Amino acid sequence: MARINLSIPSLGNKFTDVRDTIPGDSFNWSWIRPLSQVNYLAIHHSASPNNQTVEEIANYHSNNNGWGGIGYHFVIAKDGEVFYVGDISTARANVANMNEQVIGICIIGNFTSGNIPSREQLDSAHLLCDFFINNYPDLSNVNSWDSVAGHKELPGQSTVCPGDNWSAWKQDIVSIPPPPSLGSDRGEQITELYRQILGRDPDLGGLQAYTNSPMTTDEIMLSMVTSQEHQNLISLSQEAGSLQDQVKNLQTSLSSVNQQVLTQQESLQEKDQEINDFRMVSPSPSEAESTSQVPRTDTSLTIIGALINLYKFIFMPQKGDLIGSS
Numbered sequence: 656m657a658r659i660n661l662s663i664p665s666l667g668n669k670f671t672d673v674r675d676t677i678p679g680d681s682f683n684w685s686w687i688r689p690l691s692q693v694n695y696l697a698i699h700h701s702a703s704p705n706n707q708t709v710e711e712i713a714n715y716h717s718n719n720n721g722w723g724g725i726g727y728h729f730v731i732a733k734d735g736e737v738f739y740v741g742d743i744s745t746a747r748a749n750v751a752n753m754n755e756q757v758i759g760i761c762i763i764g765n766f767t768s769g770n771i772p773s774r775e776q777l778d779s780a781h782l783l784c785d786f787f788i789n790n791y792p793d794l795s796n797v798n799s800w801d802s803v804a805g806h807k808e809l810p811g812q813s814t815v816c817p818g819d820n821w822s823a824w825k826q827d828i829v830s831i832p833p834p835p836s837l838g839s840d841r842g843e844q845i846t847e848l849y850r851q852i853l854g855r856d857p858d859l860g861g862l863q864a865y866t867n868s869p870m871t872t873d874e875i876m877l878s879m880v881t882s883q884e885h886q887n888l889i890s891l892s893q894e895a896g897s898l899q900d901q902v903k904n905l906q907t908s909l910s911s912v913n914q915q916v917l918t919q920q921e922s923l924q925e926k927d928q929e930i931n932d933f934r935m936v937s938p939s940p941s942e943a944e945s946t947s948q949v950p951r952t953d954t955s956l957t958i959i960g961a962l963i964n965l966y967k968f969i970f971m972p973q974k975g976d977l978i979g980s981s
């Protein structure tokens with residue numbers, strides 16, 4: 656009996672070994688193979704409702720198909736839980752004429768008619784493949800993301816598995832290549848485009864996507880210019896320009912008010928001078944005191960009142976305009 660136990664830390668508690676409990680033989684059927692024969696991590700869909708259980712699949716393969724056990728090595732449920740169902744030392748039954756070459760990974764669900772796996776399923780499938788590619792040297796021929804293949808991509812297969820949208824979600828399983836060095840010409844050019852067109856440094860995901868895309872620099876520039884982000888920047892700068900104009904108008908009004916205040920101050924000084932002149936000729940100190948204080952108070956109140964009215968006149972209608980224009 657072959658029993659290769661696996662520990663996949665990146666999957667945490669989302670990895671469950673059910674080889675001992677599911678229907679059928681998970682350890683010998685259909686035959687034992689050396690791990691060096693494995694060339695592919697084959698991705699399948701179950702072509703069934705996404706709430707189907709691992710036991711139901713194992714039961715179906717054993718009883719309906721008459722097989723010795725479940726046809727896959729791993730099954731990934733809707734919530735992303737990865738079930739270890741068939742020992743990887745055994746060839747099972749999931750890719751015609753090349754079962755000895757594959758580790759069969761089945762994602763539960765039917766991914767046709769626009770359906771795709773759940774986020775959790777994609778993340779778990781990615782981590783499972785990553786484990787075999789990067790942390791499991793015993794699979795000596797599975798050492799790059801090129802090893803990941805949809806069932807229908809493998810030679811000689813007549814199937815739609817894992818569904819007609821496979822090309823759309825394959826990238827979620829196949830790892831993103833290492834980030835491009837910012838020193839590379841292309842990376843630097845794209846970073847510069849980000850700064851010039853979008854006014855910011857690139858986010859890592861965006862930089863990688865553009866750098867690894869087949870787009871030319873001109874096409875990337877066009878894509879950025881027509882992006883919603885760029886359009887938002889343009890309308891923001893237009894709004895900012897309009898606000899600046901309004902601020903300028905207010906400043907002009909304010910300087911006009913200041914000019915009027917200066918004029919009023921000059922007139923006040925003239926009045927003070929007149930009052931002083933009047934005191935000079937007044938014979939009685941008590942009269943002089945009363946004449947010097949009462950008119951001064953009246954004049955100051957008049958000036959303050961005039962200033963308040965001027966500020967109200969200048970600012971209140973414009974504030975109303977601002978609210979009305981937003």
Ligand SMILES: [Zn+2]
Nearest residue numbers: 699700806816
């Ligand atoms: Zn398949």
